[in-house]
Amino acid sequence: MVFKLDGRAIKQMDKLRRNFLWRTRPNFGKAMPLVNWSMVCRPKHHGGLGILDIRRFSRALRLRWKWYDWIDKGHPWAGSELPCDKEDLALFSACTLITIGNGLIARFWHDHWLDGQAPHTLAPDIFKLYSRKRISIHEAITNQKWVLNLHHIS
Structure with a gap:
């Protein structure tokens, strides 16, 4: 369903x-x-x-x-809102282990890749300031503008 x-x-x-x-x-x-x-x-x-x-x-x-x-971005519904509620997402996070690899799939802010936690829960104030909330880990690491923005915040 x-x-x-x-x-x-x-x-x-x-x-x-x-x-x-x-x-x-x-x-x-x-x-x-x-x-x-x-x-x-x-x-x-x-x-x-x-x-x-x-x-x-x-x-x-x-x-x-x-x-x-998570595994296939080629589906027609890719990028649309998923029918999962908070309980579903919590269960998914508890039952899965994220291997970053090249960082193209894992989302920097929302996926639980940092010691089993999502960065948006670890640093909510920085998360509020940053405008690109669906950025991948690869984009976050390779984007120099991102690094400069973090230096200006701290």
Whole structure:
């Protein structure tokens, strides 16, 4: 899912899925579930039925957008706003390790390349002053104007 669903929508979808599994006749009301829903959502090799947990699966799909944005800039949506919220981005940052390489892909201010942190969180005052917020690490290092601006600030 590209968009994050609110809790009510997920709850309603899960209700429909539970009713499909546990209701024997449509007019009999609620049936007693024999297995906890979280157990049903586990993979088959872990004793579940392999039914997807909508909340977790949609987060995984949104993080895939972030991953594709990172590894391949040739997609039609490259450079557009990603459907990830702050929690998604925090999870992505916690689960990935950035190798700078030539610095063409990693963004100087926003990626967590400096001791596991993003420079915009380490130096928020300097970040506010600098106008090019989406600059790559390569551009930041090779741009003499950038170095001079930092000297004038300090």
